[in-house]
Amino acid sequence: xxxxxxxxxxARLVRVILYLCLALSLSAGAFFFMRYVTACWQLTSLPGVPxxxxxxxxxKSFEPSALxxxxxxxxxxxxxxxxxxxxxxxxxxxxxxxxxxxxxxxxDIRDEGCPACTDTILLLTxxxxxxxxxxxxxxxxxxxxxxxxxxxxxxxxxxxxxxxxLPGGGPGLAMxxxxxxxxxxxxxxxxxxxxxxxxxxxxxxxxxxxxEQRMVLDPTGSGQDHFVLKPGxxxxxxxxxxxxxxxxxxxxxxxxxxxVGRARRQQQVxxxxxxKVFDPSEFPKLLAQAPALFAEFSSGVHxxxxxxxxxxxxxxxxxxxxxxxxxxxxxxNMSVFANTTLDGVPASVLRPVPDLIRVLRDEIFTVxxxxxxxxxxxxxxxxxxxxxxxxxxxxxxxxxxxxxxxNFLQAQGVQVTEIGVPTGDASQTQLIVHSPKxxxxxxxxxxxxxxxxxxxMKSDPTASVDIEIRLGEDWxxxxxxxx
Numbered sequence: 097x098x099x100x101x102x103x104x105x106x107a108r109l110v111r112v113i114l115y116l117c118l119a120l121s122l123s124a125g126a127f128f129f130m131r132y133v134t135a136c137w138q139l140t141s142l143p144g145v146p147x148x149x150x151x152x153x154x155x156k157s158f159e160p161s162a163l164x165x166x167x168x169x170x171x172x173x174x175x176x177x178x179x180x181x182x183x184x185x186x187x188x189x190x191x192x193x194x195x196x197x198x199x200x201x202x203x204d205i206r207d208e209g210c211p212a213c214t215d216t217i218l219l220l221t222x223x224x225x226x227x228x229x230x231x232x233x234x235x236x237x238x239x240x241x242x243x244x245x246x247x248x249x250x251x252x253x254x255x256x257x258x259x260x261x262l263p264g265g266g267p268g269l270a271m272x273x274x275x276x277x278x279x280x281x282x283x284x285x286x287x288x289x290x291x292x293x294x295x296x297x298x299x300x301x302x303x304x305x306x307x308e309q310r311m312v313l314d315p316t317g318s319g320q321d322h323f324v325l326k327p328g329x330x331x332x333x334x335x336x337x338x339x340x341x342x343x344x345x346x347x348x349x350x351x352x353x354x355x356v357g358r359a360r361r362q363q364q365v366x367x368x369x370x371x372k373v374f375d376p377s378e379f380p381k382l383l384a385q386a387p388a389l390f391a392e393f394s395s396g397v398h399x400x401x402x403x404x405x406x407x408x409x410x411x412x413x414x415x416x417x418x419x420x421x422x423x424x425x426x427x428x429n430m431s432v433f434a435n436t437t438l439d440g441v442p443a444s445v446l447r448p449v450p451d452l453i454r455v456l457r458d459e460i461f462t463v464x465x466x467x468x469x470x471x472x473x474x475x476x477x478x479x480x481x482x483x484x485x486x487x488x489x490x491x492x493x494x495x496x497x498x499x500x501x502x503n504f505l506q507a508q509g510v511q512v513t514e515i516g517v518p519t520g521d522a523s524q525t526q527l528i529v530h531s532p533k534x535x536x537x538x539x540x541x542x543x544x545x546x547x548x549x550x551x552x553m554k555s556d557p558t559a560s561v562d563i564e565i566r567l568g569e570d571w572x573x574x575x576x577x578x579x
Contacts, residue, residue: 192223193409194461195284195401196274198254198267199293213251215290215343216362219274219282221461224412230422230460231366233359234274238431239445242273248438249445250277267400277448278457284401292396294335300378302334303368305341305361311350315340325350338365355446356427363423374414422460426453429541432549449553451534475539480509484533484562486540489516494572501567504579508543510536514561522568527551530559537563544571 199216217234236251245256250273257269264271271282297303307325314322315336325331325341333341342365344351345358353360372378401409430453431446486505490498502512525544529537529551540563541551 192221192225192461193284194280194282195220195222195286196271196282198270198285198287200254200287200289214254214270215251217250217270217274218359218362218366219278219280221280222409222412222416226420227416228420228422229413229416230424231363232278232457232460233363233425234277235355235359235426235431235446237355237444237446238277238426239434239436239447240273240277243269243276250274267398277450277453279454280457280461284399284405286397286399286401289396290339294339295396297333297335297338297369300369300372301381302332303338303365303372304330304332305338305364305368306330309350309352311341311344313337313340313344313349341365353427356425359425360423363425367418367421370413424456424460426456428547428549430456432551432553449551452537455534475535475542476509478535479539482533482535483511484531484536485511485513485560486536487514487516487561487564488512489518489564489566491518491520491522491566492569492572493521497567497572497575500579501565501571501575504576510540516564516566519566522566523570524550525568525571526566528564528566529553529562530556530564531562533562540565545574 197216197218197220198214200214213236215236217236219232219234220229221232222229234250236249238250239247240250242248242250242253242256244260244262245253248256253270253273254266256266257264258266260269262269267285267287271285275282307327307329309327311325312322313325321336323337342362343358344361345354351357399406426448428446431448434445434447436443436445488498488502488505490496490501498515502515505512525546527537527540527544527546527550537551540546544565
């Protein structure tokens with residue numbers, strides 16, 4: 097064989113061997129990379145437990161101990177309601193789906209007091225068949241039954257679930273608590289920390305909101321970055337400013353209505369994000385930023401949504417018009433301020449009025465409004481159809497005020513069946529509710545100008561009336577002439 101031919105054959109053989117080695121190396125690298133990504137995937141929930149090597153190069157995350165907001169140890173209180181066991185749900189793509197959104201403060205417990213307490217709680221519902229959706233905001237200070245732990249603020253459910261290492265952890269207990277309060281199943285959860293929220297807003301180029309009141313906000317709390325929002329203006333907000341706008345509840349900064357006002361602003365920001373993300377002119381930019389968005393979501397967003405379901409929801413949400421999205425907030429008409437003691441420390445909480453909350457629930461979570469057949473119609477007709485028995489009691493120094501008021505109410509169609517014995521003089525009128533006659537309660541509250549703290553829930557199936565009106569001095573000058 098000629099020397100040149102032998103050299104050519106050897107050269108070809110070397111190239112083939114090199115190519116095979118390179119191919120094997122790339123295949124092995126791809127295999128191990130995909131195995132690591134699959135085993136250590138954390139953006140969405142997958143079955144199984146991640147191997148130990150997934151955590152070898154990651155700083156250990158905060159694991160809350162059994163602490164309340166004030167840092168006082170909590171002993172779980174036995175309950176007949178078992179702790180939840182959460183499994184990854186399977187969505188058929190056509191049924192109504194409910195998702196709980198939780199906003200966590202994050203950070204060091206020494207700095208924040210309770211980084212695993214849910215500062216924001218919002219329940220989202222989507223109905224693929226009717227192409228409708230709804231948002232219901234839940235105050236963080238609502239005093240509710242937490243399964244397995246007795247009563248506490250609803251924002252501590254996540255912390256208690258994590259500390260007790262329950263099946264499903266903090267998300268599972270928080271979902272079960274919300275479901276028990278509202279009376280609907282909660283299929284999924286999404287948890288976002290504030291740092292990720294800021295980064296996401298910045299990555300989409302900020303959001304535009306319509307300002308309804310004058311506000312002076314300071315995103316950093318340093319006094320060096322404050323800005324003023326004037327009513328009647330659309331303002332473009334970057335990440336930190338959008339967070340400050342959504343979280344503010346300090347009246348000195350112009351943020352009125354406390355948690356209720358804050359919940360409404362949070363919903364406003366969510367809709368502003370929706371408008372920005374689904375804007376056709378913005379979508380190509382977001383597509384180009386996909387790697388950065390993925391990085392942010394991996395570190396600061398946790399959910400039990402599968403990737404497939406998340407994509408289906410995004411496509412579905414894009415086709416739901418704004419006018420088909422109902423909004424609601426559990427406000428001060430559906431909860432009553434109350435004082436209690438948490439681990440020996442005085443605390444202010446909001447006690448819910450379940451029947452009123454579930455009327456709002458029906459308005460948001462059903463296509464045709466409240467589920468009751470009496471839901472449609474004028475307030476007077478609804479009140480009359482309910483047939484509630486009412487007692488009127490005079491707690492003023494004005495003679496025969498109860499009798500005159502009873503005559504006035506009967507002329508409106510109210511069934512006044514009793515005149516009560518005075519219980520003492522009072523400056524304000526109260527409604528004492530013995531049974532859930534919701535339309536009568538709503539009608540009387542509006543008629544007498546009653547605030548939530550003037551409504552007292554005293555369930556008593558043996559009572560001879562459904563509602564008692566205890567007249568106060570505030571009603572004396574408001575009774576119409578002729579009665």
